[in-house]
Amino acid sequence: MSAEKRTALITGATAGLGKEFARQLAAQGYNLVLVARSEGALNDTAQALATEFGVQARGIAADLSDPAAPRALFDAVQAEGIQVDYLVNNAGIAGPNLLDEGDWGEQAAFYQLMMISIADLCHLFVPPMQARGFGRVLNVASMAGRIARGGGCNYGPTKAWVIALSEELANTVGKDGVKVSALCPGFTHTEFHERAGLMDMKNSMPNWMWYDAETVVREGLAAVERGKAVYASGRLYRLLDPLFQSVWTRRLFSVSDGR
Numbered sequence: 386m387s388a389e390k391r392t393a394l395i396t397g398a399t400a401g402l403g404k405e406f407a408r409q410l411a412a413q414g415y416n417l418v419l420v421a422r423s424e425g426a427l428n429d430t431a432q433a434l435a436t437e438f439g440v441q442a443r444g445i446a447a448d449l450s451d452p453a454a455p456r457a458l459f460d461a462v463q464a465e466g467i468q469v470d471y472l473v474n475n476a477g478i479a480g481p482n483l484l485d486e487g488d489w490g491e492q493a494a495f496y497q498l499m500m501i502s503i504a505d506l507c508h509l510f511v512p513p514m515q516a517r518g519f520g521r522v523l524n525v526a527s528m529a530g531r532i533a534r535g536g537g538c539n540y541g542p543t544k545a546w547v548i549a550l551s552e553e554l555a556n557t558v559g560k561d562g563v564k565v566s567a568l569c570p571g572f573t574h575t576e577f578h579e580r581a582g583l584m585d586m587k588n589s590m591p592n593w594m595w596y597d598a599e600t601v602v603r604e605g606l607a608a609v610e611r612g613k614a615v616y617a618s619g620r621l622y623r624l625l626d627p628l629f630q631s632v633w634t635r636r637l638f639s640v641s642d643g644r
C-alpha cells in the first residue's frame with residue numbers, strides 16, 4: 386500500500402504512544418495532523434517529524450474532554466482541504482475513580498475523552514473514508530478492557546467499550562475498504578503513569594511486564610493492516626489475553642477481589 390499523500394490524524398500525539406504513532410506513520414510517508422492540548426509541544430513535534438521524514442505535519446490544539454472538540458477538529462481539517470485516511474484515537478488518561486467524592490463534571494469529562502470523543506471522531510471521519518474506499522482506524526484500548534477487576538470502575542470499563550465499538554465498526558465498514566482495530570497494550574513505558582501519580586506502582590513492578598512504545602505501535606500498525614479487530618500487543622499480553630477471556634479466570638479474579 387502506498388501511503389503517498391495520505392494523511393493520518395493522531396490524538397494525544399505529544400507524548401508516549403501518540404508521539405510514536407506519529408513517528409512511525411511519518412516514516413511510512415503519511416502526512417500528519419497531530420492533536421493534543423499543549424500547542425507548543427504539538428508544533429515542536431510536527432516540525433521535527435516534518436523535517437526528519439519530509440512529510441507535511443501540523444498540530445491542532447484541542448481538549449477532547451470538551452464535547453465541542455471533535456466537530457471543531459473535523460471542521461478545521463475540512464477547511465484546509467485535508468482528507469483524513471488514518472485516524473488514531475489514542476489520547477487518554479487514568480481518570481478519577483467512579484466512586485470518588487466530588488463533582489460529576491470531572492467524571493463526565495473523563496468519559497467524554499475516553500469514549501464519546503472517539504465515537505464522535507469515528508462518526509465524522511469514517512463515512513468519508515467509506516466513500517473513498519480506503520481508511521484505517523486504530524483505537525487505543527488496553528488490556529485493562531479485557532478483564533474486569535475490582536478497583537476504580539472507570540478506566541477498564543471505558544477501554545472495554547472502545548474494544549466493543551471497534552469490533553462492531555470493523556464488521557460494519559470492512560467491506561468498504563476501511564480497517565478498524567482496537568489495540569490493547571499492557572504496561573507500556575510512556576508518561577501515563579507519571580501523570581497519574583502511579584510511579585510507586587510502576588517502580589514496584591518487574592521490568593518484564595513492560596514494553597516500549599516503539600514495539601506497541603509497530604505491532605499495532607501491523608495489526609490494522611492484517612485486519613485484526615482486537616489485538617493485544619506484546620508477547621506476554623497475547624499469552625494472557627485468552628486466559629483473561631476464560632470464565633474460570635474471571636471467576637478466580639472475582640473471588641480474589643472479594644466477591
Ligand SMILES: NC(=O)c1ccc[n+]([C@@H]2O[C@H](COP(=O)([O-])OP(=O)(O)OC[C@H]3O[C@@H](n4cnc5c(N)ncnc54)[C@H](OP(=O)(O)O)[C@@H]3O)[C@@H](O)[C@H]2O)c1
Nearest residue numbers: 397399400401402421422423449476477527573575576577
Ligand atoms: N502507558 C500504558 O501503560 C498504557 C497501557 C494501555 C493503554 N494505554 C493507553 O494508551 C493511550 C496513550 O497513552 P500514553 O501511555 O501514551 O500516555 P501519555 O504518555 O500520558 O500521553 C497521553 C497523550 O494524550 C494527550 N491528552 C491527554 N488528555 C487529553 C485531552 N483531554 N485532550 C487531548 N489530548 C489529551 C496528552 O497530551 P496533552 O497533555 O498535551 O493534551 C498526551 O499527548 C491512552 O489511551 C492510554 O489509556 C496506555
